Amino acid sequence: MAALFHDDDPLFSTATCAGCGAEGLSLFGKREEYNYGRCTDCGTLQVVPMPSASFLAEAYEKGYAGAGHCQGEPEVRNRVAIPQYDAICDALECYGAPGRVLDHGCGWGGLLERLRKRGIEVEGLEPSDAMAAYCEKAGFSVIRSSLVDLPGEEVYEGLLLSSVFEHLVDHDDWLAAAHRLLRPGGVLISLQPTARFATFGAQLFRLGRRSAPLPALHQVFSPPWHTVLFSLKGMEALLVRKGFTLEAIAPAPLQKEGGLTGLIQGAVRTVNALAYPFFGVHWPLWVGHVFVFRKRV
Secondary structure (H helix, E strand, O other), X not given: OOOOOOOOOHHHHOOEOOOOOOEOOEEEEEEOOEEEEEOOOOXXXXXXXXXXXXXXXXXXXHHHHHOOOOOOOHHHHHHHOHHHHHHHHHHHHHHOOOOOEEEEOOOOOHHHHHHHHOOOOEEEEOOOHHHHHHHHHOOOOEEOOOHXXXXXXXXXXXXXXXXXXXXXXXXXXXXXXXXXXXXXXXXXXXXXXXXXXXXXHHHHHHOOOOOOOOOOOOOOOOOOOOOEEXXXXXXXXXXXXXXXXXXXXXXXXXXXXXXXXXXXXXXHHHHHHHHHHHHHHHOOOOOEEEEEEEEOO
């Protein structure tokens, strides 16, 4: 994956958008040894070629907890992400029904803790051995297999993802499993970074130079972990094709970190609050969004 190739390269010209399904992507840029393509129809960004599920499964199991993708200290990660965890909990209480839910990719258990405080029955699913063991020590039930391998039908009222959907590669199989495991009318709620901010930020920092490396943008461009940064249009198109109905899209709150990062986040929050009445969910400084989808029966 080391070379930066061109739009007419077969890997780009024959690649299919993970969101809207359009064939053919344009070169967007390179981060480390990975190339990102952009769908000209819906604006979704994705790694080209996509890492294999087996490669990522092994990487998550053995090294993700210490890879530096997010805050390494569990207590720090769980504290700074409270606004995002609470946004997911609020969406679940607004659109979901009482019952059992699954936190897919539960990490260090921050969302599990917030759900437990609200009296919501929850279990986690986590491929990282270190993270799963940490959650189990805190008293949570954690599944270590993939969602696709889980048995049963109509098991959960809700399937929750906090900064996880952008990590998936096997979207068709994963969403088929999600549809099978959700009860009729169950909800899939995902908070994730989205393509509009990533596109805007990359163009700003690179001054329009497509050959310049993509900026990390506080880990928004983070291959191989972040395989797809969906646009709002692309996310809806994918989920609708797989048997879901869009209930709501809302801007995702930023984390609350300290130091210079925290000061920048505070300034962005102020700007975003002023812009929301005019631009809604399409404002380019929303780093991510919360999507609520309901299973179609």
